[in-house]
Amino acid sequence: MSVVETQVQAQALETYPCPLLDTRFSILKQSIIKPEDKARVINSYQRLTIALEKNANLIAKRGPQAIPEIDFADVQSNDGSFPTGFKSIVKQTGCVIIRGVVSEEQASSWEDELRSYTKNHRVAGFPKDDPQNFSLFWTRPQVQIRSHPNVMKAMKAVGQLWHISQDDQLFDLESQVVYADRFRIRHPTTDAEYTLPAHQDSGAIERWEDPEYRACYQKIFEGRWEEYDPWCADHRSDAKTSLYSLAKSCSAFRAMQGWMSLSHTNTGEGTLRLVPELKCATAYQMLRPYFVLDERFNDTAPLFPGANPGNLQFFPTTKLHPHLLLEKSMVGIPPVKPGDYVFWHCDLVHEVDRFHPGTRDSSVSYNGCVPLCPYNLENLLRLRQSFLDVMPPKDFNGIEHGELERDHKDHGARRENILSVEGLRALGFEPFDAEEGGITEGQREMRRLANRKLGFESA
Numbered sequence: 202m203s204v205v206e207t208q209v210q211a212q213a214l215e216t217y218p219c220p221l222l223d224t225r226f227s228i229l230k231q232s233i234i235k236p237e238d239k240a241r242v243i244n245s246y247q248r249l250t251i252a253l254e255k256n257a258n259l260i261a262k263r264g265p266q267a268i269p270e271i272d273f274a275d276v277q278s279n280d281g282s283f284p285t286g287f288k289s290i291v292k293q294t295g296c297v298i299i300r301g302v303v304s305e306e307q308a309s310s311w312e313d314e315l316r317s318y319t320k321n322h323r324v325a326g327f328p329k330d331d332p333q334n335f336s337l338f339w340t341r342p343q344v345q346i347r348s349h350p351n352v353m354k355a356m357k358a359v360g361q362l363w364h365i366s367q368d369d370q371l372f373d374l375e376s377q378v379v380y381a382d383r384f385r386i387r388h389p390t391t392d393a394e395y396t397l398p399a400h401q402d403s404g405a406i407e408r409w410e411d412p413e414y415r416a417c418y419q420k421i422f423e424g425r426w427e428e429y430d431p432w433c434a435d436h437r438s439d440a441k442t443s444l445y446s447l448a449k450s451c452s453a454f455r456a457m458q459g460w461m462s463l464s465h466t467n468t469g470e471g472t473l474r475l476v477p478e479l480k481c482a483t484a485y486q487m488l489r490p491y492f493v494l495d496e497r498f499n500d501t502a503p504l505f506p507g508a509n510p511g512n513l514q515f516f517p518t519t520k521l522h523p524h525l526l527l528e529k530s531m532v533g534i535p536p537v538k539p540g541d542y543v544f545w546h547c548d549l550v551h552e553v554d555r556f557h558p559g560t561r562d563s564s565v566s567y568n569g570c571v572p573l574c575p576y577n578l579e580n581l582l583r584l585r586q587s588f589l590d591v592m593p594p595k596d597f598n599g600i601e602h603g604e605l606e607r608d609h610k611d612h613g614a615r616r617e618n619i620l621s622v623e624g625l626r627a628l629g630f631e632p633f634d635a636e637e638g639g640i641t642e643g644q645r646e647m648r649r650l651a652n653r654k655l656g657f658e659s660a
């Protein structure tokens with residue numbers, strides 16, 4: 202680098218609105234892209250910015266309809282899978298709405314019950330003064346939703362979007378593990394206290410810093426983002442999504458984040474917004490640190506915009522990630538009714554409406570797709586104990602809790618509320634079927650390992 206270039210860079214660093222990280226991040230940055238790949242990465246980034254603009258314009262034109270949707274009945278009549286053409290659209294957008302996973306009446310009655318529960322007990326949550334996102338994990342509706350036969354079928358359908366390269370890898374994308382999360386009953390209001398800006402969950406700097414997490418994105422760092430497969434789970438199970446903070450972090454590989462709608466909610470009524478384009482947005486996010494200084498390749502400045510160490514989420518902004526064109530590419534989801542289910546890929550950028558100008562509560566029960574793999578098995582062992590103790594899952598130790606659910610006579614952590622065999626397995630109360638025909642060796646071994654660790658078979 203010439204003296205002039207160094208001065209330009211120093212000046213840019215001084216004025217750049219993005220924290221300069223420790224020098225070890227400079228070393229990390231240099232180690233990720235090999236010298237022989239540099240020219241290819243530069244070329245690939247140019248192609249990428251063009252593709253991003255094209256995609257953003259298409260999304261803006263389609264609006265909420267850019268988010269694909271399908272009736273649950275159509276999935277079931279197609280052997281429980283998405284039809285091939287539809288599947289490729291979901292893979293491209295990284296998100297899907299499955300309509301009518303349970304009946305409207307069923308989902309509405311769950312909402313009623315949850316509302317009553319929050320009224321009958323002093324429950325903590327967010328926002329603090331008027332909780333609408335409740336620190337509750339084991340109410341009857343939540344336990345029933347997580348184990349409802351149709352929800353388990355929906356999980357299976359979205360799990361099939363993923364694949365692994367080796368049949369003998371310990372991974373079972375067809376079996377579920379419960380990850381107990383909260384629920385939201387958001388009231389119509391003009392205040393913006395509830396909001397969550399554009400972000401990506403499951404870590405921030407970890408996507409670059411953790412070698413196993415980074416391995417998911419290797420093709421991008423070789424200048425071949427077109428070949429990057431966001432649906433390959435090979436390295437996901439061992440990826441460390443939280444290197445700096447254990448409290449409030451997600452200790453599971455959530456293949457898809459998701460929630461069931463418990464209310465009629467129109468677009469923009471205090472609900473989810475998504476960037477329905479997965480591959481280019483991810484590639485851009487991963488390469489952006491190399492081009493954030495004047496759009497020129499730089500692998501020495503310890504800048505990782507939007508990914509501060511210690512943050513549990515990555516935050517892209519229009520200023521630091523201008524090519525993402527968030528003002529065009531981020532759209533509100535279409536209107537949903539009780540019983541609809543929304544899923545989005547763990548790398549998909551999303552946010553929550555700032556305001557809720559509607560007339561009724563916007564209610565959802567969070568419940569992602571968490572496949573059985575060694576990492577998620579560890580979570581299952583802890584979670585089963587949480588269920589038995591009627592205590593918050595360990596991942597939520599860092600949040601404020603009011604009364605403990607175990608002290609509520611009407612808590613739902615009871616076996617009779619688990620509505621299917623798959624649901625019992627997902628909570629560690631029934632062995633996984635290791636003898637099932639047509640599964641891979643890796644699936645079979647994964648199920649055997651789970652059964653041993655859960656105490657169903659001698660080691």
Ligand SMILES: [Fe+2]
Binds near residue numbers: 400401
């Ligand atoms: Fe999120």
